[in-house]
Each structure stands twice: as structure tokens, then as C-alpha cells.
Amino acid sequence: MNDDVIVIHDLVKRFGDKVAVDHLDLNVCRGEIFGFLGPNGAGKTTTVRCISTLTDFDEGTISISGHDVRRDQIAAKNCMGVIQQQISLDKDLTIRENMISQAMYHMIRRDERNSRIAELSDYFGLGEYLDKQVDSLSGGWKKRAAIVCAMLHDPEVLFLDEPTTGLDINARRLLWDIVRSLQKRGTTVFLTTHYIEEAEALCDRVGIIDHGKLIALDVPRVLCDSVGSITVEYLEDGKTTYRHFKNRQDAQEFASRLETDSDIRIRRTSLEDVFVELTGRSAEVLG
Ligand SMILES: Nc1ncnc2c1ncn2[C@@H]1O[C@H](COP(=O)(O)OP(=O)(O)O)[C@@H](O)[C@H]1O
Numbered sequence: 001m002n003d004d005v006i007v008i009h010d011l012v013k014r015f016g017d018k019v020a021v022d023h024l025d026l027n028v029c030r031g032e033i034f035g036f037l038g039p040n041g042a043g044k045t046t047t048v049r050c051i052s053t054l055t056d057f058d059e060g061t062i063s064i065s066g067h068d069v070r071r072d073q074i075a076a077k078n079c080m081g082v083i084q085q086q087i088s089l090d091k092d093l094t095i096r097e098n099m100i101s102q103a104m105y106h107m108i109r110r111d112e113r114n115s116r117i118a119e120l121s122d123y124f125g126l127g128e129y130l131d132k133q134v135d136s137l138s139g140g141w142k143k144r145a146a147i148v149c150a151m152l153h154d155p156e157v158l159f160l161d162e163p164t165t166g167l168d169i170n171a172r173r174l175l176w177d178i179v180r181s182l183q184k185r186g187t188t189v190f191l192t193t194h195y196i197e198e199a200e201a202l203c204d205r206v207g208i209i210d211h212g213k214l215i216a217l218d219v220p221r222v223l224c225d226s227v228g229s230i231t232v233e234y235l236e237d238g239k240t241t242y243r244h245f246k247n248r249q250d251a252q253e254f255a256s257r258l259e260t261d262s263d264i265r266i267r268r269t270s271l272e273d274v275f276v277e278l279t280g281r282s283a284e285v286l287g
Pocket residue numbers: 015018019020038039040041042043044045046047
């Protein structure tokens with residue numbers, strides 16, 4: 001059995017002369033939390049929009065659960081739920097009313113709809129919030145409402161574009177828990193982020209995208225090991241310098257030979273180091 005739920009082959013998307021997605025090949029496995037990490041303008045949203053049929057593309061193929069998103073658009077759409085960065089719920093309606101609209105869009109029968117609303121409301125702890133107007137909710141609750149609405153037709157894959165941008169740290173952690181609980185239900189989650197710690201904390205595998213190109217793809221720890229699992233951080237001529245080693249012993253030997261008055265830090269390599277190594281740029285661009 002092929003366990004790739006999303007298969008992207010040689011995807012190209014241009015806006016005029018600008019190549020927003022540049023020959024992207026990517027497979028996402030069923031049941032994983034996949035993180036698409038990259039700085040602003042890297043091509044994350046465009047990729048999600050191409051996969052979720054919100055935007056057409058110039059070259060390549062995309063399939064979801066075996067359905068080609070162009071040839072078999074309705075079947076592909078039925079397999080996925082999408083939460084865009086700017087939430088597309090009707091803010092004047094309550095969460096329940098938004099869920100009912102979603103049910104109509106997906107042509108779900110009333111009895112099935114009501115039992116889905118009850119089940120999801122229970123699962124995500126909506127309680128009294130279910131009948132609150134979306135506009136009156138905090139940013140974290142708005143996101144939660146959007147997720148619940150996108151889950152109404154029980155999609156196999158959920159896309160979350162920058163789900164925690166603009167949320168405070170508590171709301172962000174709560175959202176991480178929700179994403180983990182989606183995975184426990186068997187949903188495959190594809191999320192985009194420019195937060196390195198989010199990708200590290202949450203994702204089974206991470207793809208790093210920069211200027212429309214996939215520059216790395218693996219389990220976070222494996223990506224870090226590929227650079228060198230231990231990092232020595234020190235000041236050299238007033239500049240923080242990083243050196244990566246395959247083990248702590250090599251790192252310690254190197255550190256003991258360093259002639260510097262500054263503190264030397266020996267630590268595990270992070271995805272931030274991987275990004276800097278691969279792009280030659282500061283991780284600050286990731287925010
Ligand atoms: N509708 C559009 N028209 C023209 N250029 C666009 C449009 N949407 C995105 N772009 C450009 O494509 C590139 C990728 O953008 P985007 O996918 O939004 O990046 P990200 O989500 O990683 O921040 C950027 O250079 C952006 O300016």
C-alpha cells in the first residue's frame with residue numbers, strides 16, 4: 001500500500017516573471033504532521049493554494065489520496081480541509097452557524113451534520129463558545145473555530161497556513177495540542193510556519209523552502225545530524241561563530257583548542273543552524 005497521502009511532482013507556479021514555486025517534489029505520508037518551514041515570501045502559501053485548488057499552477061502534478069487535483073478536483077477537495085492564514089469564516093455568524101454553512105457546502109445531510117457538530121464540539125471543548133459570534137472570539141479561539149469548521153466533512157488531510165502567526169505563546173501551545181490531537185484522530189496535518197521552534201516541537205518531518213525551492217526534507221533530528229549533531233558557539237572578532245561536529249567529543253576537543261576569552265557554548269544543533277548552514281543567511285529572516 002502506498003502511504004503517501006500528498007504527492008507533488010515538479011510543481012512550478014509563476015506570477016509573471018517571478019517563480020514562486022520552483023520545481024517542487026514532495027511527498028507527505030499518511031498520518032504525519034508535516035511542517036513546511038521557510039521565511040516570508042519563500043512560497044509556502046502559494047504551494048498550499050496550489051495543492052488545495054485555490055490557485056492553478058504552471059507545471060507539474062499534485063495528487064491527494066490518489067486524486068489528481070486538476071483532473072479529479074471534487075474528489076481531491078473532499079479529502080482536504082484548508083485553514084488559510086486569514087481565516088475565511090463568516091465573522092458575523094456563530095461557530096455553529098459557520099459549521100452549518102460548511103455542511104451545506106459539502107452537501108452533508110442534516111442528521112449527519114448535527115452529530116458531527118456535537119462530536120467535534122465535544123472533542124475540541126467548544127462548549128459555550130459554539131453559539132458565540134466568531135467576531136467576539138480571541139485569536140486563538142478563532143483559529144480553533146476555523147479548524148473545527150474545516151474538519152466538518154472529516155478530511156484526511158488538514159492544511160494550516162501559518163496557524164500560530166500573531167498568537168501569544170499560550171494560544172500557540174494550545175494550538176499545538178490541537179494539532180497533535182488531530183494526528184491522534186488519524187488526520188494528516190500539513191502546516192506552514194516561519195517559526196523554527198514550532199517546526200521542531202510539532203512536526204514529524206520538515207521541508208525547508210527558500211526562494212520557491214525545497215532545500216531540505218527530513219525528520220528534524222536527522223536534518224540537524226546532517227549538519228553535525230553538536231554545535232560549538234563562540235565569539236570571534238566580536239562576531240558569534242558556529243561550528244558543527246558529529247559528536248560531543250570532537251566538539252569538546254575543538255573548544256579546548258580555541259583561543260578566546262569569551263564564553264564557549266556547546267549544545268545540540270537546532271533547525272536554526274540547519275537553515276543558516278543551507279542558506280548562508282541568518283535565521284532572523286525566519287522570525
Ligand atoms: N498573487 C500574487 N501575485 C504576485 N506575486 C505573488 C502573489 N502571491 C505570491 N506572490 C509572490 O510569490 C512569492 C511567494 O509568496 P508566498 O507563497 O505568499 O510566500 P510565503 O507564504 O512563504 O510567505 C513571493 O515573492 C510573493 O511576493
